Amino acid sequence: MASFNRVILMGNITRDIEVKYIASGTAVTELGLAVNDRRKTQSGEWVDETTFVDITLWGRTAEVAAEYLSKGSPVLIEGRLKLDTWETDGQKRSKLRVVGERMQMLGGRGGGGGGSQNYNSQNSNAQSSNPQSSNAMGGGGAGQSGSPAPQNQDTADYNRPAAAASAPPDDDIPF
Numbered sequence: 264m265a266s267f268n269r270v271i272l273m274g275n276i277t278r279d280i281e282v283k284y285i286a287s288g289t290a291v292t293e294l295g296l297a298v299n300d301r302r303k304t305q306s307g308e309w310v311d312e313t314t315f316v317d318i319t320l321w322g323r324t325a326e327v328a329a330e331y332l333s334k335g336s337p338v339l340i341e342g343r344l345k346l347d348t349w350e351t352d353g354q355k356r357s358k359l360r361v362v363g364e365r366m367q368m369l370g371g372r373g374g375g376g377g378g379s380q381n382y383n384s385q386n387s388n389a390q391s392s393n394p395q396s397s398n399a400m401g402g403g404g405a406g407q408s409g410s411p412a413p414q415n416q417d418t419a420d421y422n423r424p425a426a427a428a429s430a431p432p433d434d435d436i437p438f
Contacts, residue, residue: 268343270361272316273369274298276336282329292325294318294332296340317360318342324366337369 277295284290300312318340320328332338342363349356 269341270344271339271341272296272298272318272361273337273339274316276332276334276338277315279334280329280332282325289322290325292320292329294320294328296338317358318363319345319360320363320366324363328366331368339367339369341365341367 274296277297280292280294282290282292294317296316296318298314298316300314301309302312304310328338340361340363342361342365345360345362347358347360
């Protein structure tokens with residue numbers, strides 16, 4: 264039987280982020296994400312519904328999140344669902360959470376809108392399948408040298424991969 268486990272969430276961080284390190288030296292952080300949904304009821308009223316989701320980030324992605332994000336920061340997380348189960352006082356308990364594999368920071372510095380940075384925890388070493396080992400894949404150096412990527416129109420291709428940089432501008436697309 265085939266299966267597919269992929270989650271994409273966009274929301275705001277619910278608390279400041281704390282990084283911890285496991286015995287192997289790998290960074291890990293648990294963060295809360297508030298995802299808002301607005302829908303119309305049968306009576307025609309708009310209702311806001313907030314879902315709170317626990318997310319675990321590993322490696323460089325966890326470190327970048329702690330360095331650049333704080334309570335209220337908008338972020339996009341892509342990952343997979345994981346069910347944790349344990350027993351407390353003879354009662355079985357469980358909790359569904361997201362293991363974040365890719366993170367994209369939204370908005371700009373100071374909440375001014377603007378650019379975004381993209382980080383993922385995919386290991387570039389093809390021999391290792393350990394999900395805890397990770398690399399930051401910054402859009403323009405934020406994960407590599409600590410300086411943010413350019414945010415103006417003249418350097419928009421700076422954040423694109425080489426193949427995408429040679430693609431025609433959006434104005435030339437016929438649809």
